[in-house]
Amino acid sequence: MLTLDIFGISNNGLLAITALLTGFALVALAMWIAKLISPRSFNPQKGEAYECGIPTRGESMSQFKVGYYLFAILFLMFDVETVFLYPWAVQMRELGVDGLISIAVFFGVLVLGLIYAWRKGALEWK
Amino acid sequence: MQDLSTITDAIHSFLLSFLPGWLTTTVECVLIGVGLLLVYALLALFYIYYERKVCAAFQCRIGPNRVGPWGLLQSFADMFKILIKELIHLNHIDKFLFALAPYLVIIASMLAFAVLPWGNGLQIIDFNIGIFFLIAVSSIGVLGILLAGWSSNNKFTLIGALRSGAQMVSYELSVGLCIVTMVCLAGTMSVGGIVEQQSDLWFIFKGHVPALIAFVIYLIAGTAECNRGPFDLPEAESELTAGYHTEYSGIHFGFFYLAEYLNLFIVAGVASLLFLGGWMPLHIPGWDAFNNIMNYIPSVVWFVGKAIAISFIIIWFKWTFPRLRIDQMLSLEWKYLLPIHLFNLVLMVCVIIFGWHF
Numbered sequence: 481m482l483t484l485d486i487f488g489i490s491n492n493g494l495l496a497i498t499a500l501l502t503g504f505a506l507v508a509l510a511m512w513i514a515k516l517i518s519p520r521s522f523n524p525q526k527g528e529a530y531e532c533g534i535p536t537r538g539e540s541m542s543q544f545k546v547g548y549y550l551f552a553i554l555f556l557m558f559d560v561e562t563v564f565l566y567p568w569a570v571q572m573r574e575l576g577v578d579g580l581i582s583i584a585v586f587f588g589v590l591v592l593g594l595i596y597a598w599r600k601g602a603l604e605w606k
Numbered sequence: 607m608q609d610l611s612t613i614t615d616a617i618h619s620f621l622l623s624f625l626p627g628w629l630t631t632t633v634e635c636v637l638i639g640v641g642l643l644l645v646y647a648l649l650a651l652f653y654i655y656y657e658r659k660v661c662a663a664f665q666c667r668i669g670p671n672r673v674g675p676w677g678l679l680q681s682f683a684d685m686f687k688i689l690i691k692e693l694i695h696l697n698h699i700d701k702f703l704f705a706l707a708p709y710l711v712i713i714a715s716m717l718a719f720a721v722l723p724w725g726n727g728l729q730i731i732d733f734n735i736g737i738f739f740l741i742a743v744s745s746i747g748v749l750g751i752l753l754a755g756w757s758s759n760n761k762f763t764l765i766g767a768l769r770s771g772a773q774m775v776s777y778e779l780s781v782g783l784c785i786v787t788m789v790c791l792a793g794t795m796s797v798g799g800i801v802e803q804q805s806d807l808w809f810i811f812k813g814h815v816p817a818l819i820a821f822v823i824y825l826i827a828g829t830a831e832c833n834r835g836p837f838d839l840p841e842a843e844s845e846l847t848a849g850y851h852t853e854y855s856g857i858h859f860g861f862f863y864l865a866e867y868l869n870l871f872i873v874a875g876v877a878s879l880l881f882l883g884g885w886m887p888l889h890i891p892g893w894d895a896f897n898n899i900m901n902y903i904p905s906v907v908w909f910v911g912k913a914i915a916i917s918f919i920i921i922w923f924k925w926t927f928p929r930l931r932i933d934q935m936l937s938l939e940w941k942y943l944l945p946i947h948l949f950n951l952v953l954m955v956c957v958i959i960f961g962w963h964f
Binding site: 492494495496498499500501502503504505506507510511513514515517518519520521522524526527528529530531536540541542544545547548551552554555558559562565566569570572573576577580587591594598603604605 | 858
Protein backbone atom coordinates (compact mmCIF):
# COMPACT_ATOMS: atom_id res chain seq x y z
CA MET A 481 0.00 0.00 0.00
CA LEU A 482 1.33 3.39 -0.94
CA THR A 483 1.53 6.01 1.76
CA LEU A 484 -1.00 8.61 0.78
CA ASP A 485 -1.26 10.65 3.96
CA ILE A 486 0.13 14.04 3.09
CA PHE A 487 2.44 15.24 5.92
CA GLY A 488 1.38 12.13 7.81
CA ILE A 489 -1.99 13.70 8.62
CA SER A 490 -4.31 10.72 8.68
CA ASN A 491 -7.40 12.73 9.66
CA ASN A 492 -9.08 13.32 6.32
CA GLY A 493 -11.83 15.38 7.91
CA LEU A 494 -9.24 17.92 8.98
CA LEU A 495 -7.91 18.10 5.43
CA ALA A 496 -11.41 18.49 4.03
CA ILE A 497 -12.04 21.36 6.44
CA THR A 498 -8.73 22.90 5.33
CA ALA A 499 -9.85 22.76 1.70
CA LEU A 500 -13.24 24.23 2.65
CA LEU A 501 -11.62 27.11 4.52
CA THR A 502 -9.26 27.66 1.59
CA GLY A 503 -12.23 28.09 -0.74
CA PHE A 504 -13.83 30.45 1.74
CA ALA A 505 -10.59 32.42 2.11
CA LEU A 506 -10.20 32.72 -1.66
CA VAL A 507 -13.62 34.35 -2.06
CA ALA A 508 -13.30 36.51 1.06
CA LEU A 509 -9.80 37.74 0.14
CA ALA A 510 -10.66 38.53 -3.45
CA MET A 511 -13.83 40.35 -2.34
CA TRP A 512 -11.81 42.36 0.18
CA ILE A 513 -9.17 43.35 -2.40
CA ALA A 514 -11.86 44.21 -4.95
CA LYS A 515 -13.68 46.41 -2.43
CA LEU A 516 -10.43 48.21 -1.64
CA ILE A 517 -9.40 49.02 -5.19
CA SER A 518 -12.59 49.11 -7.23
CA PRO A 519 -14.34 52.43 -7.90
CA ARG A 520 -17.76 53.17 -6.44
CA SER A 521 -20.42 55.44 -7.77
CA PHE A 522 -24.13 55.69 -7.10
CA ASN A 523 -26.85 56.03 -9.67
CA PRO A 524 -30.44 54.88 -9.13
CA GLN A 525 -30.67 53.64 -12.73
CA LYS A 526 -27.68 51.37 -12.27
CA GLY A 527 -29.38 49.18 -9.71
CA GLU A 528 -32.22 48.19 -12.01
CA ALA A 529 -32.48 44.67 -13.40
CA TYR A 530 -30.53 44.15 -16.62
CA GLU A 531 -33.39 43.16 -18.88
CA CYS A 532 -34.41 45.39 -21.75
CA GLY A 533 -34.11 49.04 -20.78
CA ILE A 534 -37.67 49.73 -19.69
CA PRO A 535 -38.67 49.05 -16.05
CA THR A 536 -39.29 45.39 -15.24
CA ARG A 537 -42.92 44.33 -15.01
CA GLY A 538 -44.09 41.90 -12.39
CA GLU A 539 -42.23 39.85 -9.87
CA SER A 540 -39.15 37.95 -11.08
CA MET A 541 -39.04 35.53 -8.15
CA SER A 542 -42.22 33.94 -9.40
CA GLN A 543 -43.67 30.60 -10.43
CA PHE A 544 -41.88 28.69 -13.13
CA LYS A 545 -42.46 25.81 -15.48
CA VAL A 546 -43.45 22.59 -13.73
CA GLY A 547 -41.28 20.54 -16.11
CA TYR A 548 -38.17 21.38 -14.12
CA TYR A 549 -39.81 20.01 -10.99
CA LEU A 550 -40.71 16.77 -12.75
CA PHE A 551 -37.12 16.20 -13.84
CA ALA A 552 -35.91 16.98 -10.34
CA ILE A 553 -38.16 14.24 -8.94
CA LEU A 554 -36.97 11.74 -11.56
CA PHE A 555 -33.40 12.71 -10.72
CA LEU A 556 -34.03 12.04 -7.05
CA MET A 557 -35.19 8.51 -7.80
CA PHE A 558 -32.20 7.64 -9.96
CA ASP A 559 -29.66 9.39 -7.79
CA VAL A 560 -30.70 7.43 -4.72
CA GLU A 561 -30.45 4.31 -6.85
CA THR A 562 -26.88 5.21 -7.78
CA VAL A 563 -26.03 5.72 -4.11
CA PHE A 564 -27.32 2.22 -3.32
CA LEU A 565 -25.23 0.77 -6.13
CA TYR A 566 -21.92 2.02 -4.69
CA PRO A 567 -21.54 -0.39 -1.73
CA TRP A 568 -22.46 -3.29 -3.97
CA ALA A 569 -19.98 -2.13 -6.63
CA VAL A 570 -17.13 -2.20 -4.12
CA GLN A 571 -18.01 -5.67 -2.83
CA MET A 572 -19.10 -7.08 -6.19
CA ARG A 573 -16.38 -9.71 -6.58
CA GLU A 574 -16.87 -11.09 -3.05
CA LEU A 575 -20.68 -11.19 -3.31
CA GLY A 576 -20.55 -12.96 -6.66
CA VAL A 577 -23.69 -14.38 -8.23
CA ASP A 578 -25.90 -14.03 -5.10
CA GLY A 579 -25.24 -10.32 -4.90
CA LEU A 580 -25.76 -10.04 -8.62
CA ILE A 581 -29.24 -11.58 -8.41
CA SER A 582 -30.25 -9.30 -5.52
CA ILE A 583 -29.03 -6.21 -7.32
CA ALA A 584 -30.68 -7.36 -10.57
CA VAL A 585 -34.09 -7.34 -8.86
CA PHE A 586 -33.43 -3.84 -7.51
CA PHE A 587 -32.18 -2.74 -10.89
CA GLY A 588 -35.18 -4.24 -12.68
CA VAL A 589 -37.63 -2.29 -10.53
CA LEU A 590 -35.81 0.93 -11.37
CA VAL A 591 -35.71 0.22 -15.09
CA LEU A 592 -39.45 -0.43 -14.88
CA GLY A 593 -39.76 2.97 -13.21
CA LEU A 594 -37.89 4.60 -16.06
CA ILE A 595 -40.06 2.81 -18.63
CA TYR A 596 -43.18 3.92 -16.74
CA ALA A 597 -42.04 7.56 -16.70
CA TRP A 598 -41.19 7.33 -20.38
CA ARG A 599 -44.57 5.83 -21.34
CA LYS A 600 -46.40 8.41 -19.22
CA GLY A 601 -44.65 11.12 -21.20
CA ALA A 602 -42.75 12.54 -18.23
CA LEU A 603 -39.59 12.71 -20.33
CA GLU A 604 -41.18 14.93 -22.98
CA TRP A 605 -40.49 18.65 -22.75
CA LYS A 606 -43.80 20.29 -23.55
CA MET B 607 8.97 6.35 -9.84
CA GLN B 608 9.96 9.00 -7.37
CA ASP B 609 7.70 9.29 -4.37
CA LEU B 610 6.80 12.89 -3.69
CA SER B 611 5.79 12.06 -0.12
CA THR B 612 9.53 12.13 0.74
CA ILE B 613 9.37 15.92 0.28
CA THR B 614 6.32 16.34 2.50
CA ASP B 615 7.82 13.95 5.05
CA ALA B 616 11.01 16.03 5.10
CA ILE B 617 9.00 19.21 5.73
CA HIS B 618 7.03 17.36 8.41
CA SER B 619 10.11 16.21 10.32
CA PHE B 620 11.75 19.62 9.89
CA LEU B 621 8.73 21.36 11.44
CA LEU B 622 8.43 18.75 14.16
CA SER B 623 12.04 19.37 15.22
CA PHE B 624 11.21 22.76 16.75
CA LEU B 625 7.40 22.90 17.05
CA PRO B 626 4.92 20.97 19.22
CA GLY B 627 2.70 18.44 17.48
CA TRP B 628 -0.53 20.42 17.26
CA LEU B 629 1.26 23.51 15.96
CA THR B 630 3.00 21.42 13.31
CA THR B 631 -0.36 20.16 12.10
CA THR B 632 -1.71 23.71 11.99
CA VAL B 633 1.28 24.98 10.02
CA GLU B 634 0.96 22.06 7.63
CA CYS B 635 -2.75 22.73 7.12
CA VAL B 636 -1.92 26.36 6.34
CA LEU B 637 0.76 25.19 3.89
CA ILE B 638 -1.75 22.90 2.19
CA GLY B 639 -4.23 25.76 1.98
CA VAL B 640 -1.69 28.14 0.44
CA GLY B 641 -0.59 25.45 -1.99
CA LEU B 642 -4.17 24.74 -3.03
CA LEU B 643 -4.87 28.44 -3.49
CA LEU B 644 -1.79 28.94 -5.66
CA VAL B 645 -2.42 25.91 -7.85
CA TYR B 646 -6.10 26.83 -8.16
CA ALA B 647 -5.33 30.37 -9.27
CA LEU B 648 -2.51 29.37 -11.61
CA LEU B 649 -4.60 26.67 -13.27
CA ALA B 650 -7.47 29.11 -13.75
CA LEU B 651 -5.11 31.61 -15.38
CA PHE B 652 -3.63 28.87 -17.55
CA TYR B 653 -7.06 27.65 -18.62
CA ILE B 654 -8.24 31.10 -19.66
CA TYR B 655 -5.17 31.41 -21.89
CA TYR B 656 -5.47 27.82 -23.12
CA GLU B 657 -9.11 28.10 -24.08
CA ARG B 658 -8.53 31.35 -25.94
CA LYS B 659 -5.58 29.95 -27.86
CA VAL B 660 -7.40 26.73 -28.74
CA CYS B 661 -10.47 28.67 -29.77
CA ALA B 662 -8.32 30.92 -31.94
CA ALA B 663 -6.71 27.91 -33.59
CA PHE B 664 -10.12 26.48 -34.46
CA GLN B 665 -11.19 29.77 -35.98
CA CYS B 666 -7.91 30.35 -37.91
CA ARG B 667 -6.90 33.27 -35.68
CA ILE B 668 -3.77 33.85 -33.62
CA GLY B 669 -5.47 34.55 -30.30
CA PRO B 670 -3.96 36.68 -27.53
CA ASN B 671 -0.49 37.82 -28.65
CA ARG B 672 0.09 41.37 -27.41
CA VAL B 673 0.41 41.18 -23.62
CA GLY B 674 3.72 39.52 -22.84
CA PRO B 675 5.50 36.95 -25.04
CA TRP B 676 2.88 34.98 -27.08
CA GLY B 677 0.20 36.73 -25.03
CA LEU B 678 1.13 34.74 -21.94
CA LEU B 679 0.32 37.60 -19.58
CA GLN B 680 -3.12 38.14 -21.10
CA SER B 681 -4.98 36.18 -18.43
CA PHE B 682 -3.14 38.04 -15.64
CA ALA B 683 -4.32 41.27 -17.25
CA ASP B 684 -7.86 39.90 -17.47
CA MET B 685 -7.91 38.90 -13.83
CA PHE B 686 -6.57 42.28 -12.75
CA LYS B 687 -9.17 44.03 -14.88
CA ILE B 688 -11.95 41.99 -13.28
CA LEU B 689 -10.57 42.87 -9.84
CA ILE B 690 -10.69 46.65 -10.42
CA LYS B 691 -14.23 46.74 -11.85
CA GLU B 692 -17.01 48.21 -9.80
CA LEU B 693 -19.29 45.95 -7.76
CA ILE B 694 -22.71 47.32 -8.65
CA HIS B 695 -25.29 47.49 -5.86
CA LEU B 696 -28.63 46.27 -7.16
CA ASN B 697 -32.00 47.41 -5.91
CA HIS B 698 -34.30 44.47 -5.44
CA ILE B 699 -32.00 41.51 -4.91
CA ASP B 700 -31.90 39.09 -1.99
CA LYS B 701 -28.58 40.38 -0.65
CA PHE B 702 -27.64 37.42 1.54
CA LEU B 703 -28.23 34.74 -1.07
CA PHE B 704 -26.66 36.93 -3.76
CA ALA B 705 -23.44 37.13 -1.74
CA LEU B 706 -23.60 33.46 -0.69
CA ALA B 707 -23.79 32.00 -4.21
CA PRO B 708 -20.12 32.60 -5.23
CA TYR B 709 -18.96 31.06 -1.94
CA LEU B 710 -20.88 27.85 -2.64
CA VAL B 711 -19.63 27.61 -6.21
CA ILE B 712 -15.98 28.19 -5.29
CA ILE B 713 -16.01 25.98 -2.17
CA ALA B 714 -17.57 23.10 -4.11
CA SER B 715 -14.89 23.25 -6.77
CA MET B 716 -12.11 23.70 -4.19
CA LEU B 717 -13.20 20.59 -2.26
CA ALA B 718 -13.39 18.54 -5.43
CA PHE B 719 -10.01 19.94 -6.42
CA ALA B 720 -8.40 18.68 -3.20
CA VAL B 721 -9.53 15.09 -3.82
CA LEU B 722 -7.74 14.75 -7.18
CA PRO B 723 -4.64 12.52 -7.23
CA TRP B 724 -1.97 15.08 -8.08
CA GLY B 725 1.00 12.77 -7.97
CA ASN B 726 2.68 9.88 -6.28
CA GLY B 727 2.28 10.71 -2.57
CA LEU B 728 0.82 14.11 -3.38
CA GLN B 729 -2.84 13.61 -2.76
CA ILE B 730 -4.48 15.82 -0.20
CA ILE B 731 -7.81 14.25 0.82
CA ASP B 732 -7.91 10.48 0.57
CA PHE B 733 -11.10 9.17 2.15
CA ASN B 734 -11.79 5.49 1.67
CA ILE B 735 -14.96 6.66 -0.12
CA GLY B 736 -12.97 9.34 -1.98
CA ILE B 737 -14.71 9.22 -5.35
CA PHE B 738 -18.10 9.30 -3.64
CA PHE B 739 -17.01 12.35 -1.64
CA LEU B 740 -15.97 13.94 -4.91
CA ILE B 741 -19.36 13.64 -6.60
CA ALA B 742 -21.07 14.66 -3.35
CA VAL B 743 -19.14 17.93 -3.03
CA SER B 744 -19.17 18.75 -6.72
CA SER B 745 -22.96 18.71 -6.70
CA ILE B 746 -23.00 21.54 -4.15
CA GLY B 747 -22.02 23.80 -7.05
CA VAL B 748 -25.46 23.52 -8.59
CA LEU B 749 -26.95 25.01 -5.42
CA GLY B 750 -24.73 28.06 -5.85
CA ILE B 751 -25.91 28.48 -9.42
CA LEU B 752 -29.58 28.13 -8.47
CA LEU B 753 -29.16 30.66 -5.66
CA ALA B 754 -27.38 33.07 -7.99
CA GLY B 755 -30.20 32.92 -10.49
CA TRP B 756 -32.98 33.15 -7.94
CA SER B 757 -31.56 35.93 -5.79
CA SER B 758 -30.75 38.27 -8.70
CA ASN B 759 -34.43 39.10 -9.19
CA ASN B 760 -34.15 39.02 -12.95
CA LYS B 761 -36.10 36.84 -15.36
CA PHE B 762 -33.08 35.94 -17.46
CA THR B 763 -31.11 34.77 -14.48
CA LEU B 764 -34.03 32.73 -13.17
CA ILE B 765 -34.48 30.91 -16.48
CA GLY B 766 -30.72 30.41 -16.79
CA ALA B 767 -30.47 29.00 -13.28
CA LEU B 768 -33.39 26.63 -13.77
CA ARG B 769 -32.00 25.38 -17.06
CA SER B 770 -28.64 24.93 -15.43
CA GLY B 771 -30.19 23.09 -12.48
CA ALA B 772 -32.16 20.74 -14.73
CA GLN B 773 -29.10 20.11 -16.88
CA MET B 774 -26.66 19.54 -14.06
CA VAL B 775 -28.86 17.20 -12.06
CA SER B 776 -29.77 15.20 -15.17
CA TYR B 777 -26.20 14.72 -16.31
CA GLU B 778 -25.10 14.02 -12.76
CA LEU B 779 -26.86 10.66 -13.16
CA SER B 780 -24.67 9.71 -16.08
CA VAL B 781 -21.55 10.84 -14.26
CA GLY B 782 -22.61 8.84 -11.20
CA LEU B 783 -23.29 5.72 -13.24
CA CYS B 784 -19.96 6.03 -15.07
CA ILE B 785 -18.24 6.20 -11.72
CA VAL B 786 -20.18 3.16 -10.44
CA THR B 787 -19.11 1.25 -13.54
CA MET B 788 -15.46 2.02 -12.93
CA VAL B 789 -15.78 1.35 -9.19
CA CYS B 790 -17.04 -2.13 -10.13
CA LEU B 791 -13.83 -2.69 -12.05
CA ALA B 792 -11.60 -1.17 -9.37
CA GLY B 793 -13.29 -2.78 -6.36
CA THR B 794 -12.54 0.28 -4.26
CA MET B 795 -13.82 3.83 -3.88
CA SER B 796 -10.59 5.32 -2.53
CA VAL B 797 -8.93 7.60 -5.08
CA GLY B 798 -5.46 6.34 -4.16
CA GLY B 799 -6.71 2.76 -4.44
CA ILE B 800 -8.19 3.36 -7.90
CA VAL B 801 -4.86 4.76 -9.12
CA GLU B 802 -2.98 1.85 -7.59
CA GLN B 803 -5.26 -0.66 -9.35
CA GLN B 804 -4.11 0.77 -12.68
CA SER B 805 -0.40 0.27 -12.07
CA ASP B 806 -0.19 -2.56 -14.62
CA LEU B 807 -2.66 -1.23 -17.19
CA TRP B 808 -5.05 1.72 -17.37
CA PHE B 809 -8.74 1.00 -16.87
CA ILE B 810 -9.67 2.09 -20.37
CA PHE B 811 -7.60 -0.85 -21.67
CA LYS B 812 -8.46 -3.21 -18.81
CA GLY B 813 -12.21 -2.77 -19.18
CA HIS B 814 -12.07 -2.53 -23.03
CA VAL B 815 -15.63 -2.23 -24.49
CA PRO B 816 -17.66 -1.18 -21.40
CA ALA B 817 -14.88 1.14 -20.23
CA LEU B 818 -14.74 2.80 -23.64
CA ILE B 819 -18.51 3.33 -23.67
CA ALA B 820 -18.30 4.72 -20.13
CA PHE B 821 -15.47 7.04 -21.19
CA VAL B 822 -17.44 8.50 -24.09
CA ILE B 823 -20.55 8.94 -21.94
CA TYR B 824 -18.46 10.47 -19.17
CA LEU B 825 -17.00 13.03 -21.57
CA ILE B 826 -20.46 14.03 -22.83
CA ALA B 827 -21.95 14.19 -19.33
CA GLY B 828 -18.89 15.99 -17.96
CA THR B 829 -19.19 18.64 -20.65
CA ALA B 830 -22.79 19.17 -19.62
CA GLU B 831 -21.81 19.20 -15.92
CA CYS B 832 -19.55 22.20 -16.38
CA ASN B 833 -22.11 24.04 -18.56
CA ARG B 834 -19.85 24.15 -21.56
CA GLY B 835 -19.71 23.39 -25.20
CA PRO B 836 -22.93 22.39 -26.89
CA PHE B 837 -24.57 22.36 -23.46
CA ASP B 838 -24.10 26.06 -22.69
CA LEU B 839 -27.80 26.80 -22.83
CA PRO B 840 -27.91 28.07 -19.21
CA GLU B 841 -25.89 31.04 -20.40
CA ALA B 842 -26.98 31.18 -24.01
CA GLU B 843 -25.88 34.70 -24.95
CA SER B 844 -28.40 35.18 -27.71
CA GLU B 845 -31.39 34.30 -25.50
CA LEU B 846 -30.53 35.03 -21.88
CA THR B 847 -27.75 37.69 -22.10
CA ALA B 848 -25.47 35.78 -19.72
CA GLY B 849 -27.76 33.32 -17.93
CA TYR B 850 -27.50 32.93 -14.19
CA HIS B 851 -24.67 35.43 -13.72
CA THR B 852 -26.20 38.31 -15.70
CA GLU B 853 -26.49 40.52 -12.63
CA TYR B 854 -23.07 39.79 -11.22
CA SER B 855 -20.38 42.37 -11.84
CA GLY B 856 -16.66 42.70 -11.25
CA ILE B 857 -15.01 40.04 -9.12
CA HIS B 858 -18.41 38.57 -8.26
CA PHE B 859 -18.70 37.51 -11.87
CA GLY B 860 -15.05 36.49 -11.80
CA PHE B 861 -15.80 33.75 -9.26
CA PHE B 862 -18.28 32.08 -11.59
CA TYR B 863 -15.79 32.44 -14.42
CA LEU B 864 -13.04 30.92 -12.26
CA ALA B 865 -15.22 28.05 -11.08
CA GLU B 866 -16.27 27.26 -14.65
CA TYR B 867 -12.68 26.75 -15.76
CA LEU B 868 -11.75 24.83 -12.63
CA ASN B 869 -14.78 22.58 -13.10
CA LEU B 870 -13.47 21.86 -16.57
CA PHE B 871 -10.16 20.83 -15.03
CA ILE B 872 -11.90 18.73 -12.36
CA VAL B 873 -14.03 16.89 -14.93
CA ALA B 874 -10.93 16.22 -17.01
CA GLY B 875 -9.01 15.19 -13.90
CA VAL B 876 -11.69 12.71 -12.84
CA ALA B 877 -11.77 11.30 -16.37
CA SER B 878 -8.03 10.79 -16.23
CA LEU B 879 -8.33 9.26 -12.75
CA LEU B 880 -11.03 6.78 -13.70
CA PHE B 881 -9.96 5.83 -17.20
CA LEU B 882 -6.38 6.89 -17.81
CA GLY B 883 -4.74 5.96 -14.53
CA GLY B 884 -4.56 9.26 -12.62
CA TRP B 885 -0.89 9.98 -12.11
CA MET B 886 0.09 6.44 -13.11
CA PRO B 887 2.47 6.33 -16.11
CA LEU B 888 1.56 4.26 -19.16
CA HIS B 889 2.52 0.69 -18.29
CA ILE B 890 2.18 -2.27 -20.62
CA PRO B 891 2.55 -5.75 -19.06
CA GLY B 892 5.69 -7.44 -20.29
CA TRP B 893 7.36 -4.35 -21.73
CA ASP B 894 9.73 -3.73 -18.82
CA ALA B 895 12.14 -1.40 -20.64
CA PHE B 896 9.26 0.75 -21.88
CA ASN B 897 7.69 0.85 -18.42
CA ASN B 898 10.97 1.93 -16.86
CA ILE B 899 11.38 4.77 -19.36
CA MET B 900 7.81 5.89 -18.65
CA ASN B 901 8.59 5.92 -14.91
CA TYR B 902 11.17 8.66 -15.47
CA ILE B 903 8.45 11.18 -16.33
CA PRO B 904 7.28 12.72 -13.02
CA SER B 905 3.83 11.71 -11.80
CA VAL B 906 2.56 15.31 -11.58
CA VAL B 907 3.39 15.79 -15.26
CA TRP B 908 1.42 12.66 -16.11
CA PHE B 909 -1.65 13.76 -14.21
CA VAL B 910 -1.73 17.37 -15.36
CA GLY B 911 -0.83 16.34 -18.90
CA LYS B 912 -3.71 13.87 -19.11
CA ALA B 913 -6.14 16.38 -17.64
CA ILE B 914 -5.07 19.05 -20.13
CA ALA B 915 -5.32 16.61 -23.03
CA ILE B 916 -8.87 15.65 -22.03
CA SER B 917 -9.83 19.30 -21.57
CA PHE B 918 -8.62 19.87 -25.12
CA ILE B 919 -11.28 17.41 -26.29
CA ILE B 920 -13.94 19.21 -24.22
CA ILE B 921 -12.91 22.59 -25.65
CA TRP B 922 -12.96 21.00 -29.10
CA PHE B 923 -16.62 20.01 -28.51
CA LYS B 924 -17.45 23.61 -27.74
CA TRP B 925 -16.12 24.96 -31.02
CA THR B 926 -17.50 22.13 -33.14
CA PHE B 927 -21.10 21.47 -32.13
CA PRO B 928 -23.99 23.95 -32.19
CA ARG B 929 -25.89 24.62 -28.99
CA LEU B 930 -28.66 22.18 -28.06
CA ARG B 931 -32.26 23.12 -27.34
CA ILE B 932 -33.53 22.28 -23.85
CA ASP B 933 -35.80 19.45 -24.99
CA GLN B 934 -32.95 17.95 -27.04
CA MET B 935 -30.63 18.28 -24.06
CA LEU B 936 -33.04 16.49 -21.72
CA SER B 937 -33.98 13.77 -24.19
CA LEU B 938 -30.30 13.11 -24.95
CA GLU B 939 -29.74 12.38 -21.28
CA TRP B 940 -32.94 10.57 -20.32
CA LYS B 941 -33.68 8.68 -23.53
CA TYR B 942 -30.19 7.88 -24.78
CA LEU B 943 -27.36 8.21 -22.27
CA LEU B 944 -29.20 6.83 -19.23
CA PRO B 945 -30.60 3.63 -20.87
CA ILE B 946 -27.29 3.05 -22.70
CA HIS B 947 -25.45 3.42 -19.48
CA LEU B 948 -27.74 1.12 -17.50
CA PHE B 949 -27.05 -1.49 -20.17
CA ASN B 950 -23.35 -0.70 -20.03
CA LEU B 951 -23.28 -1.29 -16.27
CA VAL B 952 -24.76 -4.76 -16.80
CA LEU B 953 -22.17 -5.38 -19.52
CA MET B 954 -19.36 -4.34 -17.19
CA VAL B 955 -20.64 -6.65 -14.46
CA CYS B 956 -20.72 -9.56 -16.92
CA VAL B 957 -17.20 -8.74 -18.08
CA ILE B 958 -15.95 -8.82 -14.49
CA ILE B 959 -17.90 -11.88 -13.31
CA PHE B 960 -16.81 -13.96 -16.29
CA GLY B 961 -13.26 -12.61 -16.13
CA TRP B 962 -13.18 -11.17 -19.65
CA HIS B 963 -11.21 -8.12 -18.59
CA PHE B 964 -7.42 -7.95 -18.84
